[in-house]
Amino acid sequence: MVDKVLVTGGAGFIGSHLVEALMSEGFDVVVLDDFSSGRRGNLSVYFGERNFCLVEGDVRDEADVERALEGVDVVFHLAAIVSVDFSVKNPLMVNEVNVGGTLNVLRESLKAGVKRFVYASSCAVYGEPVNLPINEEHPARPMSPYGVSKLAAEHYCRVFYEVYGLETVCLRFFNVYGPRQMIGPYSGVMMQFIDRIKRGKKPVIYGDGEQTRDFVFVGDVVDAYLRAMRCKNCVGETINVGSGVETSINRLADALIELFGTRDIKPVYAKARAGDIRRSYADLSKAEGLLGYKPKTSLKEGLAILLGELGV
Secondary structure (H helix, E strand, O other): OOOEEEEEOOOOHHHHHHHHHHHHOOOEEEEEEOOOOOOHHHOHHHOOOOOEEEEEOOOOOHHHHHHHOOOOOEEEEOOOOOOHHHHHHOHHHHHHHHHHHHHHHHHHHHHHOOOEEEEEEEHHHOOOOOOOOEOOOOOOOOOOHHHHHHHHHHHHHHHHHHOOOOEEEEEEEOEEEOOOOOOOOOOOHHHHHHHHHHOOOOOEEEOOOOOEEOEEEHHHHHHHHHHHHHOOOOOOOEEEEOOOOOEEHHHHHHHHHHHHOOOOOOOEEEOOOOOOOOOOOEOOHHHHHHHOOOOOOOHHHHHHHHHHHOOO
16 A cells, blocks of 8 residues: 655656646655756645645755655655756766666665655667667667666666565656646757747757657656556566657647647758757557556647647
């Protein structure tokens, strides 16, 4: 029986949606966040609720993590620096937070008697795909310090299960999008497009736009989290979470322009960026088999929800 859960990075984009779902199901929810990227406004509706506790702190700090873990049954570890570009410029800091922070939370979870530890990993661990769709047996050859950090932390999760017996599950997320996603210098292609179209500017596509990604709606990601918390057969496993649909950047731009109703705006093309992966989408066979996970939100539906939140 799970009563109390901890969400590290719970004030962030994905974390706050997970907190919302957990609160609606009546769990006691603790959030540990240092607000380096998360926002208080994402959680303010729960301030004062008897089953909600906010611990402002750092996953690298033993005392902060120990305080947040008191009485916790399940840990969802989302806290991380998630920008690939930032990791290229600051590999040491990304290693400290994403690897050292994860190791600290794993160690303290073991000491606190946590029953299950669900880790947020990334498709960035795969690098340039050798075959498609990408399954979990695909070679892991990350192309950035961010991807390396996610893969290293996955290995720590596996070792903590195999050596120490802590039930760990690693979820490899593809390109997650949805309400509360930040627009900024390190935001992904979708938010960059939205920002430009909203300001009446043309979206910039690097290369020919036929490169592809797997865009998965945040609500489907939350569903995968909840299933990973309850699944009996996924302990020690690493599982892809995506939409399973391959979408070109050209198609994404066209869909957004249509939803905005600004057909006079056309994308402009710039030189392809070095190191940009050509094609990517997830094989979801394992997620379906172990978790019973099936994404429910189409790209068009998800984009409409996102733009509605942005007032478009």
